[in-house]
Amino acid sequence: MRLSKFSLLALGAATANAFRDTSPFFLASTSELLSTSAQLKSATSLLDGLSTKLSACPSDYYVIAAQPGVHATDFSARKSAPRLGAKLTGQDEDIRSTMIVNEVAGILEVKQVRSILESECGAQTTVIDATSGSYTTDFGAVPRVVVVELSSLPLGFERKQQLSDNDALISDIVGHLPSKKYTILYLTTPREFEENGSPVYQAQNDLYQDPVHLDLKRDYSAHSRRDETTNSSLFDQYQYFTPGLFMGLIAAFFFFAILYVAFSALLSLQVPYAAFEKDTSATAQKKQQ
Template structure:
């Protein structure tokens, strides 16, 4: 696979902001490790692939780097991590296998990788605090896991310098590994936090209000999201979903009126069906009727 020298992430550097909740992963090894680069992978599928490759214990040393707060855009420049870039771009001739995933969805746990190596390869673990900048002058013979824990990258202007300094520390630690031993570098990251997505809060500029500033903070983003959600729901629902037109009282009144109308109809129909001849209202003048009257 050809990797461009203008960036460490040649598979997707043009769309660095396509996924905000993802982070890259890199693997470089002086051993033959079966690994396939990709633009995007889930953390579960990536760990499954790593488990299959690392279970064979291809190296004596495993440098597992945990760098939180990273986005693929941080590696779009060669100056961000030049030593790691040299390994991934084929400039380090000792590297025989490499793998890069631009966007890893979900969190790839470093502990899972260390537990896998400790169980499958019987490796011992050496933990190095990257923030202190101190590390052993030599490492005991392998199999061994060198766990480098870095703090989360800052969101300020020194972000690139901090990443470059961490890259230099990783390179110095790898130089402490005996040259006759093989190593595998696993660079694990977690997603970056974007400040523009944080909640906008109200803060008073008056000095005397500092003591009550926390009480004046309001989350306008949640309010706007609630308003937009409410407007969207109002547009998607009908009036019959919002209002109740037939209450139980109205329904019972309509039923009673309907029964009264039925009774009135039957009564009118019965009265109108009566048939009386007109002769019934005339006086009978026959001789028989006169005799009955007498």
């Protein structure tokens, strides 16, 4: 049964691949939190649920990992984030509450979650820049919010490796926490796709409304076809030897070959001129009698 709740993300990602302006959300806590996983949620409803849970100040440390540029399909493989996956699938005995949202419509910002913890729990914040390559293990007094700013994932072959390295960094930070009462919140933003190469458009209106996010795409295929037509030759635009024309030429070849053989046979016939003269010999006269 534990084969993986985390692997359900892979199945859910396949069915919700059409939502390209969404990204996943993960939560793992050593405290008892009433949380339920879901396939699709808006950022507003997710924030409301987190506000209710975090207002009770269940942990000493709150590790908020901000991972930009990802999609649910990035976590379809077990090796994408194995350490986070272990906490979400029950392999870590310290974890008592988990939450997985495959598709979050909208942007759940770090400052929104951070403001809840600072105002309701009086927590202080430590920011760790993952691109710096080092961080301090002196997190200070509790309650403490540890914000891990991760770099956006590349679109090439290094994508999976970078995601795995970020997962290792988060695990290392959690391992250095002085207290075992912690909550991990993995916040993400939508990724850019290789096929269109353009970032996902995000509405700039009120964050507490439910904006309908649409991918603004422009069709450049007509322009590319027009440019190719302008620069190409006549042989690229037209097909001079079609299959029908080619078959007709072959049939004509055999037809003329047969005619040539027939005329050659007729012309090769040789008849002596004497064959058309009347035979006046005595033998011929006897035959006529």
